[in-house]
Amino acid sequence: MTVARMSFDGVLIVGAGLAGLSAALAAAPRRALVLAAAPLGQGCSSAWAQGGMAAALSGGDAPELHAADAIAAGAGLCDPAAVAVLTREGPAAVRRLAALGAPFDRTADGGFAQSLEAAHGRARVARVGGDGAGAAIMQAVIAAVRAAPSIEVREGWRVRRLLTDAAGRVRGALAEDAAGSLVEIVAPATVLATGGLGGLYAVTTTPREVRGEGLALAALAGAVIADAEFVQFHPTAMDLGGDPAPLATEALRGEGAKLVNADGTPFMARYHAAAELAPRDVVARAIAAERRAGRGAFLDAREAIGEAFPHEFPAVFAAAMATGLDPRRQPIPVVPAVHYHMGGIETDLAGRTSLAGLYAAGECAATGAHGANRLASNSLLEAAVFGARAGRAAAVAADPGTAPLPSEPAPELPDAALQTLRRAMSRDAGVVRDGAGLRRLIAEIDALEAVHGHALPLVAARLVAEAAPARRESRGAHFRADYPELGRPVRSRVTLSRAPAFEAA
Numbered sequence: 001m002t003v004a005r006m007s008f009d010g011v012l013i014v015g016a017g018l019a020g021l022s023a024a025l026a027a028a029p030r031r032a033l034v035l036a037a038a039p040l041g042q043g044c045s046s047a048w049a050q051g052g053m054a055a056a057l058s059g060g061d062a063p064e065l066h067a068a069d070a071i072a073a074g075a076g077l078c079d080p081a082a083v084a085v086l087t088r089e090g091p092a093a094v095r096r097l098a099a100l101g102a103p104f105d106r107t108a109d110g111g112f113a114q115s116l117e118a119a120h121g122r123a124r125v126a127r128v129g130g131d132g133a134g135a136a137i138m139q140a141v142i143a144a145v146r147a148a149p150s151i152e153v154r155e156g157w158r159v160r161r162l163l164t165d166a167a168g169r170v171r172g173a174l175a176e177d178a179a180g181s182l183v184e185i186v187a188p189a190t191v192l193a194t195g196g197l198g199g200l201y202a203v204t205t206t207p208r209e210v211r212g213e214g215l216a217l218a219a220l221a222g223a224v225i226a227d228a229e230f231v232q233f234h235p236t237a238m239d240l241g242g243d244p245a246p247l248a249t250e251a252l253r254g255e256g257a258k259l260v261n262a263d264g265t266p267f268m269a270r271y272h273a274a275a276e277l278a279p280r281d282v283v284a285r286a287i288a289a290e291r292r293a294g295r296g297a298f299l300d301a302r303e304a305i306g307e308a309f310p311h312e313f314p315a316v317f318a319a320a321m322a323t324g325l326d327p328r329r330q331p332i333p334v335v336p337a338v339h340y341h342m343g344g345i346e347t348d349l350a351g352r353t354s355l356a357g358l359y360a361a362g363e364c365a366a367t368g369a370h371g372a373n374r375l376a377s378n379s380l381l382e383a384a385v386f387g388a389r390a391g392r393a394a395a396v397a398a399d400p401g402t403a404p405l406p407s408e409p410a411p412e413l414p415d416a417a418l419q420t421l422r423r424a425m426s427r428d429a430g431v432v433r434d435g436a437g438l439r440r441l442i443a444e445i446d447a448l449e450a451v452h453g454h455a456l457p458l459v460a461a462r463l464v465a466e467a468a469p470a471r472r473e474s475r476g477a478h479f480r481a482d483y484p485e486l487g488r489p490v491r492s493r494v495t496l497s498r499a500p501a502f503e504a505a
């Protein structure tokens, strides 16, 4: 196939969720070219976020208090410098989005109305229309991007390989355009903002297309990947047959909804003193255990929310009603589902990766702000804060003038093989893991790779599958049935060419 080549003297951005678009806006006046696999606002987790953005916006709160909660949730692996940046720059990031037109809910005196979510010591989640934060924020940001003269967007363009020069510096990307042709785009700086990896699992709350492609692209180019084993499961996806599984937001439990068995018995008090408001990983394991024991797990919001459901939680209400379940009258069956990836392409505080010319931001990056477990509603915030930082850093990159080496697109993974991988990931790299299951998973990935080569989903899955057995402890979102104790607080770092190495956090 012939490959067209274009040179772009600006910042090449891969991904158009909140991180990618924040990077594009912050790179101005330097030009930015945004490539998005799907039309803007689609195929990205950002537009699906429900709860909102956490930030210390009220008088009784402070960035230091927010930071302390993030560090406690992160189970010993947060980088305090990254958390400090996130929480100090958080309030300004929310105000910036409000100034772009994001219609955050307001108090009577014009301040931000804020919700309490699990593991936050204060009500600090700025929300929109109850559970519509992501869609409303993205609508405002997309309008700003479309109006920005410095930004060009190519929708339906999917990156299939990064370009590197002889010195290993990233020089742009090989993309498939909307018509299926390959185009090499040579640029001085490339920002990966491709989101998480939920689509690698059979049960996920994220769009199916979000499947760790940026992680795999960076790893194939030689970048260091950090904390890949830490995958967060949302405890309460609705088990109503959907793929992806619609989310029953944490705020429902914040408002008093109870987790019960099929016979109506509440069960969370048996697992944690904070019951329904226990950390996410504890609630996810409790629900998995109740389901495994055959007792079933349901979210009962009949008393706590009841008739207020349609206007207080319209997205959840609509998703349940679409399957014929009325959450005002019936408990909602729930299942833990992959929701967020704490690990990712390792970056510094400016989004720089281990490879010159390559930056990363948002869920595909590992800044160290989330440690072993992300605090609820800190990821939109991270996408906005660190997306802007990466955009500013990439905007000052000079063109090294080197030529990229010839490259081939990563092979495609046929759907049947992808479904095999998704089932294997949910089975063996799920809420509870053990050495035997992880070995079986690696063997499955080996077998798929023998047939399909280094397809991006296989590479991304391997990064998780190989990092997980090397962490012989249980910490945050990574729970090992064969190593249930806490070990030393060390972060993991891995490249495709060497085994996982553990270094002090």
Ligand SMILES: Cc1cc2nc3c(=O)[nH]c(=O)nc-3n(C[C@H](O)[C@H](O)[C@H](O)COP(=O)(O)OP(=O)(O)OC[C@H]3O[C@@H](n4cnc5c(N)ncnc54)[C@H](O)[C@@H]3O)c2cc1C
Pocket (backbone or CB within 6 Å): 014, 015, 016, 017, 018, 019, 020, 035, 036, 037, 038, 042, 043, 044, 045, 046, 047, 048, 049, 050, 051, 052, 053, 054, 133, 134, 157, 158, 159, 160, 193, 194, 195, 196, 205, 206, 207, 209, 210, 213, 214, 247, 339, 340, 361, 362, 363, 364, 376, 377, 378, 379, 380, 381, 383
């Ligand atoms: C249902 C749900 C609810 C959530 N609720 C909240 C919440 O209330 N608060 C919160 O803080 N977080 C929440 N999260 C998490 C949060 O939404 C995400 O972590 C965050 O939006 C990630 O933003 P991002 O820009 O990094 O990635 P995304 O928004 O996922 O965007 C990824 C982009 O990359 C593109 N892409 C991927 N691969 C390629 C490729 N190869 N080539 C070109 N483009 C590519 C996609 O098309 C997309 O444009 C929620 C997530 C889900 C799924």
